Amino acid sequence: MKATLFRGEDVNHETFDRVHQLLQAIAGMNVFVGQGEPLPLPDKPILAWKDLFEICQSARENIAIESDTFIFVITEKPNERNFFGYLDPVNPRNGFVHAGDWERFIHCPAELPVAYHILALMLQHQMVQSERELAHILHKEPVGCVNDFCQNKREVILKMRTADICPNCMELLAKKLSPPEMNHVFELLESLRIKMLFAQNMRQHIEPSPLVVTSEYNLVIPAYGNLEIRMTPLEKTLYLLYMRYPEGIHLTSLVEYKTELQDIYANISSLGSLEEMRQSIDDMCNALNNSASEKLSKIKGHFERVLGKELAKHYYIHGSRGERKRIGQ
Ligand SMILES: [Zn+2]
Structure with a gap:
């Protein structure tokens, strides 16, 4: 899978760079490109999904991003349905992820849940053909899977702590992604999980391990x-x-x-x-x-x-x- 990441003009480049670095922390089959130039956002306190998807689409056309590459715009502005992120039902390779308000739900820097949701949305897209199918695979009751719906936003902590994919979702995924692509995503999810544990001070029982210079x-x-x-x-x-x-x-x-x-x-x-x-x-x-x-x-x-x-x-x-x-x- 390939994804190009953009930041809305409301997101500072440090946060954006950290999201990009998290997704590049492990080399592998999936490719994440970061576009430094911020994208202008509508001057509204709450963003319409349609506007966010249009912003992705025009960025795609402006810099000729291939149709099989995902485009994500990261913004701190609230969106109309207050989702963590979503893909455009019309072109599900365009999507947004919300970078604001995370401190209300989870005690860790915003870049961790943002990077997690970029991966989760990319995986979700592989598992369904349509928005209607999506409704069937999302878990209303959280089970610690990337597809937990998290109606109550505080439930997000469970899926991030497990960074797991349940057997049903795994079966769907295995039909679409190659083993090296899947392994790379698992490694990235696991690296986010460990970083979150560090950020949340759950590191008392971790043994020291060698530090290397890249x-x-x-x-x-x-x-x-x-x-x-x-x-x-x-x-x-x-x-x-x-x-x-x-x-x-x-x-x-x-x-x-x-x-x-x-x-x-x-x-x-x-x-x-x-x-x-x-x-x-x-x-x-x-x-x-x-x-x-x-x-x-x-x-x-x-x-x-x-x-x-x-x-x-x-x-x-x-x-x-x-x-x-x-x-x-
Ligand atoms: Zn699942």
Whole structure:
């Protein structure tokens, strides 16, 4: 399956990028393209479905998107029937997903349920020929399946926590999708499920698992659904240096690693001038200012926010004052 994602002008590009990244977290058969330019929305407090589907259709025509590619517009504005998302009955490759109000139903960042519903709608389309058939396969009583209808919107938490597809729906799906396509969708759903568990603090019993650096220098933990730990280029530069030296480095000795830090930074960031880069690295290596220890506490914060205090201890850079600092406890 292929999908092109658009954001309405009311959705900021950070949220949009995070949705797109979630759907690209695992490489596979299904392709998700993100269109950065926002689409204008009607100036109404509540959007009509017809308008949303028309917006998709004109975007499809404007940039010549193939007819077998899904188009989703993501908007925070409420829609007329207050749905999480829906596909156009006339052209079910056009659809919308709602990115607003999620905090009322589920305690996690909006990008997780938005990415989930994009996948759910794409799957739904494979299972039915018409809107009428859809009414038959949707589960009025939630069973923890992508096709749970969730009349009461709070019920959405069940299907996201299970990230599962019930045997009946699975049978329908297997007729339309190839095994690699299905596996990829399952892996993506599972990665969203794990990320939601982290976001909801249900991570006490999770064992630490290796963190890897991708070819784009992203820090991800594959076993946690490719969970990414984001940090600024300078923080990441320092972290990558510590990854290279598991035995640890004194903060006061950082100056001995200056060239190595510059090399790492040059690899991971194309931002700023060479001069600025040198200055930032000089500051970080200067034992007389706080730059490096500030970065260490920022790095600790990034891990704690994503993994929780206990699990984060295995990943951030530790060490008492005057001691060698190193990654992990
Ligand atoms: Zn089902």
